[in-house]
Amino acid sequence: MSLLTQFRVRSRAGLTLARRGRAHRRSAVALAAAVGLMALAGCSSAGGTGTTTLSFTSWDTAAVMKPLITAFEKENPKIKVAPSYVSPPTYIATLQTRMLAGTASDVVILNPEDQTQLVANKKLLDLTSAPFVSNLASVNKQTYSVDGKLYGASVASWGGGVLYNEELLKKVGFTTPPQSWSEFLALSQKLKAAGITPFYEAGDGISVSLLALLGLQNEASGGTMDADIFSGKTTFEKEWTPALETWGQLFSTGVESRDTAGLTGDQVVASFVKGDVAMIGTGPWTVSTVRAGAPKMTLGFFAVPGSTKGDTFWAGAASPAYAINAKTQNKDAAEKFISFLTSKSGAELYNKGTAAITTTTNFTPVVDTAIKPMVEPVQKGKIYFASVSWPKYQNALSPYVNSLLQQFIQGKYSASETAGMIDKKLAELKAAG
Numbered sequence: 122m123s124l125l126t127q128f129r130v131r132s133r134a135g136l137t138l139a140r141r142g143r144a145h146r147r148s149a150v151a152l153a154a155a156v157g158l159m160a161l162a163g164c165s166s167a168g169g170t171g172t173t174t175l176s177f178t179s180w181d182t183a184a185v186m187k188p189l190i191t192a193f194e195k196e197n198p199k200i201k202v203a204p205s206y207v208s209p210p211t212y213i214a215t216l217q218t219r220m221l222a223g224t225a226s227d228v229v230i231l232n233p234e235d236q237t238q239l240v241a242n243k244k245l246l247d248l249t250s251a252p253f254v255s256n257l258a259s260v261n262k263q264t265y266s267v268d269g270k271l272y273g274a275s276v277a278s279w280g281g282g283v284l285y286n287e288e289l290l291k292k293v294g295f296t297t298p299p300q301s302w303s304e305f306l307a308l309s310q311k312l313k314a315a316g317i318t319p320f321y322e323a324g325d326g327i328s329v330s331l332l333a334l335l336g337l338q339n340e341a342s343g344g345t346m347d348a349d350i351f352s353g354k355t356t357f358e359k360e361w362t363p364a365l366e367t368w369g370q371l372f373s374t375g376v377e378s379r380d381t382a383g384l385t386g387d388q389v390v391a392s393f394v395k396g397d398v399a400m401i402g403t404g405p406w407t408v409s410t411v412r413a414g415a416p417k418m419t420l421g422f423f424a425v426p427g428s429t430k431g432d433t434f435w436a437g438a439a440s441p442a443y444a445i446n447a448k449t450q451n452k453d454a455a456e457k458f459i460s461f462l463t464s465k466s467g468a469e470l471y472n473k474g475t476a477a478i479t480t481t482t483n484f485t486p487v488v489d490t491a492i493k494p495m496v497e498p499v500q501k502g503k504i505y506f507a508s509v510s511w512p513k514y515q516n517a518l519s520p521y522v523n524s525l526l527q528q529f530i531q532g533k534y535s536a537s538e539t540a541g542m543i544d545k546k547l548a549e550l551k552a553a554g
Contacts (some may be wrong), residue, residue: 125278133545165290176226177204178219180212180441185474192470193461200454220244223448224460225478227455231273231444233264233509234516239444245272245451246445253460256468258480260502264439264509275441276468277477280495280504281329281404281436284411287419289317289399298423301430302367309376321389322402324382324522324530327507329402330371332436333425334364336505337525340434347510352549356513357543365529365536367428372530382530394418403494412489418492424498435495437504440477514550521546 140275162452179186183206190202205226207215213235219225220239231245239245246253249271254262257274265273283305287295294313309319322328332388338360339346371377390407392398394414401407402425411420424433443462445455461467468484471477478499498504507522508515522543529539 123142135514138261142268142276144181172199172201173451173454174201174203175228175451175458177202177228177458178230179206180209180230181475182206185471188474189467189470190552192466193458196456196461197454200457202458220446222458225446226459227446227449227451227500229444229446231265233438236267236272237377237513237515240267240272244447246449246455247291248272248445248459251459253456253463256463256481257482258439258482258500258502260289260504261439261480263440263502265442265444273444274463275439275442276463276471276481277440277475277479278499278502278504279404279437279440279478280405280499281304281332281402282422282424282495283330283400284393284403284407284491285391285400285421285423286396287421289396291319298421299426300433302370302428304430305426306370306374306376309371309400309536312375313376318392319376320400321377321381321392321398323382323389324527325386327519327526329404329436330425331364331368332505333434334367335361335507336434336436337427337432338364339505339510347507348512351512356540357547358537361540362537363428363541365539366537369376369529369536371471372532377530379531382527405476405488405495408489408491409476413484415508422491422494424494435498435504436506437495437499438506438509439480455478514547517550518543518546549554 127161130269177190179375183204186204186206194200194202195271212230213232216229217235217238220242225244231239236245247270249269251271251274253274254271257276258278259279260277261275262271265271283298285295289312293308293310293315299308312319322330335346342349342360344354345436346360350360352359357460372379386403387399389398390403393401393407394411396415398420405422408420411418424435426433443459445452445459445517449455462471463481465481465483466480468481468486472484472486476488477486478488478492480500486496508519513519525534525539525542528534529536534542
């Protein structure tokens with residue numbers, strides 16, 4: 122499962138570590154069930170009583186989706202939703218298999234990782250003119266559009282920044298979030314001098330702090346950095362090197378040990394819960410875990426600061442979207458279902474079940490107080506995630522980049538060498554078609 126998928130799974134579900142553990146233990150069972158459901162998934166029908174059965178494959182749990190389905194069926198008594206649930210680690214592969222076999226559900230969950238291929242193969246309906254589109258935020262529509270046509274309805278987004286333990290930061294005089302990278306490093310050095318581990322991030326994928334620094338670079342480029350890289354107008358080496366050099370100061374100054382290249386997200390969160398580290402790069406899904414494990418800890422979030430004072434940014438992306446199988450025989454029912462999911466009632470139920478930052482224009486999400494600083498920028502799309510912005514090759518490029526970044530953390534490559542090798546990989550992928 123890619124880091125992007127991990128981010129989204131956790132942000133959508135609002136899971137604690139314990140619940141995530143149970144979810145992973147169920148993943149094998151879910152996959153087996155998915156295989157058994159393949160024949161059923163694409164077989165929606167109109168019943169003899171005039172009731173339409175609408176199939177739906179979700180990677181959100183039944184606990185999240187059942188209240189939504191119940192409310193929808195109450196408003197639409199002639200439509201019966203037949204859900205199937207597939208564990209997120211296997212969802213993308215399962216959906217691709219079903220689409221190829223012609224057994225996919227009427228309504229499915231769509232991710233950027235598989236959107237390009239599914240649209241190219243004409244597996245999804247164009248939703249551009251659907252009445253519910255007006256409920257969607259701009260960044261969510263942009264994420265799930267290809268060549269100006271919308272293929273997915275995303276109702277939430279997530280943000281990533283620096284989660285901090287206020288008590289530990291106050292020990293070194295912290296009063297307000299740092300507004301520049303140099304201020305962030307200075308705060309970290311004060312913590313280190315006081316015997317407090319300043320900052321951790323997981324090393325098993327692209328980090329929140331680097332994503333935010335790249336987001337600032339993208340913003341300075343007019344929001345077209347990735348499109349320009351892939352079109353050949355610029356390069357990863359030119360665009361990524363400054364952000365990598367800034368980010369690399371975490372390791373060259375000793376704010377973060379180079380050993381963090383081997384840390385997982387769960388290890389980072391566990392250290393934070395125990396009070397072993399003052400700040401971590403993460404997203405809103407971590408808050409429920411910390412609340413459960415350290416209920417007396419005072420938490421806060423701040424955006425990642427850039428090199429210029431006052432420039433801050435959040436990592437993040439639009440959450441997975443609802444999409445309609447191009448082969449559905451129940452288009453009207455499918456559109457009614459997604460219309461409900463994007464309605465005020467649907468957004469409210471989804472927010473209640475997941476604690477996600479919903480972004481529809483018709484509902485204000487209720488979130489933990491620690492998350493509030495990111496809500497407005499997330500809803501306005503002032504967030505960045507590299508692979509979401511890449512127009513293609515996400516599945517091949519993402520793991521390669523993650524591996525390179527681990528080696529960068531360890532000091533094996535310089536910033537320019539790291540970015541240059543990404544250019545070489547992109548060239549190889551283009552040459553291979």
